[in-house]
Amino acid sequence: MNPGSPTEGPLLRIEQLHKSFGDHEVLKGVSLSVAKGEVIAIVGASGSGKSTLLRCVNVLEIPTSGRMYFGGREIDYHRLTQSRAGARELAELRASVGMVFQSYNLWPHRTVLENVTEAPIHVKGVPRADAIAEAESLLESIGLSDKRNEYPARLSGGQQQRVAIVRALAMKPEIMLFDEVTSALDPELVGEVLDLMTVLASQDMTMLVVTHEMGFARHVSHRVIFVHEGEFAEEAPARDFFTSPNHPATRQFLGRILRDDQVERHDVH
């Protein structure tokens, strides 16, 4: 493996990734290459393995087999999780891979500002004053400066999720993973979160977005992957995915989800 120039070639490359929980094989050898600045929407039925895929990328799950390269370097799962030197590398990898969850997972005992500064200060060793300045400018950019000293419980779901996104961005990640980040939100709050993600995409953030928001998949992502029973049943540029799906399961999935008129309702302009 040539560690020379990590900017050439894909930012993230996954080869033949398998993941089983006991006898249950959840990912059945998936491969994926993600270029810098690319936005990939990952869609599929519940239980098809989408979250597991994202969680393997930042080592919240350890794949059963397969290889993964990030920035040109192979991720050695065994080393990262078993050795002391690996622990530091794991922290570095996770700092470079931001993740946002369906249930926001903000820390309720810390203020909005503290949620955002916590990891930069304690993981990256950023001086407190710098971390606060950075957090304030991030909160400013999402219009939540006035909430900096509030506790998360005082914020709406949409506001909490936007803070969670900003909390991940404060680590200056190279890629962002979104796992159904709008699924827990009241419908009227979905737009503000999708808008923020759209802004990130337009700023060339590399993004893997597990979503049921077909408007976002169609208009913001570059590529759509349809996961079916642990395999990539279909993978196509966004414009083709919706107009000419090949796999019968894709057509069925699209038929079901588009019948709910989701494309129109949450269209991103």
Add this chain to the structure above:
Amino acid sequence: MDGIFEYLMSFAAYVPGYAGAFVIAIEVAAVTIVISWMCGLVGVLAKLSRYRVLRYPAEFYIWFIRGTPQLVQVFLVYFGLPQVGLNLDPFVAGALALGVGSGAYVAEIFRSGLLAIPKGQPESAHALGMNNALTFRRVIFPQMIRIVVPALTNEAINTLKNTSLLSTITIMELTLYTQAVIAATFRPFEFYVIVSVLYLLITTVLTQFAKWYERRYALYL
């Protein structure tokens, strides 16, 4: 009128004695509580550990303490240990026995607090690069404490009441002092009422604290 005044004045002689006994009860309770928190924290971490060498002793500890009377535990430490060459001062023996005893309950309180924290809390910390130690210290532990303060206060109240058991090992706390006064005055009713009021004073303050705390932190948890 004179009679009532004289009656009340007859208690005045015992005020300094009660003050001293009150302080001793508080002191031994305070030391006991600190020991119980340390035992509880070590106990719960051992019990939830993935290593059997830690888990089994922790389970034995909790099983033993919960299955035996606290008075027997106090006797075991104070009268039993000298036989194997460990002579402890009554205060030390008492605080140790009560503290280790209460620690098993504190461990269970901590455990229920930990189980109440959603899985997403440590997960988002890990996703940001925080290791297990940092995650425990900055994310898990502070939330656990907030959840368990009411139960912990309750256990502190139990500890305070249990200091009366130490009257049996010559510690001049509230109960033993009261017994001494009664032996001299033959007025058990009045002095057991007085000592009850003194216990109630402390336990009520603790109960009110727990209520205030719950109200305050219910706001954002």
